[in-house]
Amino acid sequence: MSTSSPTPSDADLVALALRGDGDAADVLVRRYYRAAFAVALGVLGNRQDAEDVCQEAFVKALDRLEDCRDPSRFAPWMMTIARNRALSYHTYRRIRETSELRPEIAEAKDSPAEDATRAELGARLEAALAGLTAVQREVVLLHDMDGWTHGQIAEALQMTEVRSRQHLFVARKLLRERLGLPMLKEYTHE
Amino acid sequence: MNEDPIDFTFLDPTVDAAAFERRVSQIRFAASGVMARRRAGGTPFVFVARWRAPLIAALLLVTFISIALLRTVRVDAGLDADTPSDEVAEVLGATTPMSELLLSTAASPTDALLDGGMTQ
Known part of the structure; x- marks a missing residue:
């Protein structure tokens, strides 16, 4: 990533990521991970699911970055993706829960x-x-x-x-x- | 009291730095393919491929403009479908089949060339 500004704008980062700059994508992820998680948690109400959905949402967003028509509004665009992913997951989870018994905490660690x-x-x-x-x-x-x-x-x-x-x-x-x-x-x- | 923020540190996904780094790495790994494709997007071939749609649109536009222009020129010269080909031939100094070829597609280019050779 090569920018002169110490804190590059979202638009700069999106432009760099569109040219394949992995570091710029990394900064975007770090900048908005917590917010995307908040949105996903808001929909799902479950921390673990929210983290999984959040991760998926970022992968999808980076994959479809060309669809972000106004890079300066990356944050709202990203939050929409996070919410939609969470809503899809929410629907899927409800169907799954009615069809099978939900396992207890899967990864119980000491x-x-x-x-x-x-x-x-x-x-x-x-x-x-x-x-x-x-x-x-x-x-x-x-x-x-x-x-x-x-x-x-x-x-x-x-x-x-x-x-x-x-x-x-x-x-x-x-x-x-x-x-x-x-x-x-x-x-x-x- | 309601102005004070709620402390969500215990839910903050970035507090556990190691877990957060793992997540970021996983995202980066999953997106590495598309990032590599974008980096490769700098080659002339990919550049042209990316612009194929606007290029085709531009070519179509040029074609339509050319057709319209040619029609206008033909009308300005007083040449239309009803103009006898002899008159056209006289004006252009060309043979009758050549003028027929210019006015319509009835005469083939071969006819025009053969006849032109015979008359000259």
Whole structure:
């Protein structure tokens, strides 16, 4: 990758990736992985599935990069792919779950106590998120996990900024109610 | 209190750096084929192949413009299907079969050449 700017724009990175620059594609993946994950998790409500879908979405996006007509709007385009992949997976999962028994945790690994605690807290967060609507999950995850502004969220999720603020307000309120005060203390930033 | 963000660190897929790097590597590996194809896209052949659709469109456009232009020129010269080929021959200084060939496709190029050779 050869750009003069220290933080290349999405449009620059897309242009480079279209010429086969793997490093530029790498930067795009790192830049938007968390956001795509947030969108996928918003739809699916399951961390592992969201990661798998997120990975698939990036592979598909890089494969069809020529379809991104406005490279400066790579983020909304990428989020649309992530959401569509997640929705397809969601439908597939529902069909699968009705036709066969879902196996228990497939890859149960021995993990240290810290990992177990992390996993438990993650599971509690997932459970709390499950009580929200998909769009509330997407908004709160994009905003609080990846630091997106309401303007960016509104553009990516095709809603108004006011609507985004409303979703965030309700989502946070519901999450706090479900997680409870002890959990909130654990989450407090140092 | 509701203004404070929720801490989603425990769900953040990038916190486990090793796992995240594995994911990125897997994506990069899966996309390596298309990236290689794009890098190879710099050769003249692929360049032409990529532009085949606009090239064909441009060629068609040129063809239509040429046909329209030729028709206009023929009309300006007072040449149309009803013009006797003798008159055309006289104007052009060519043989009658040659003028017939210019006005229609009835006479073949061979006829025109053979007749031209005989008259001259």
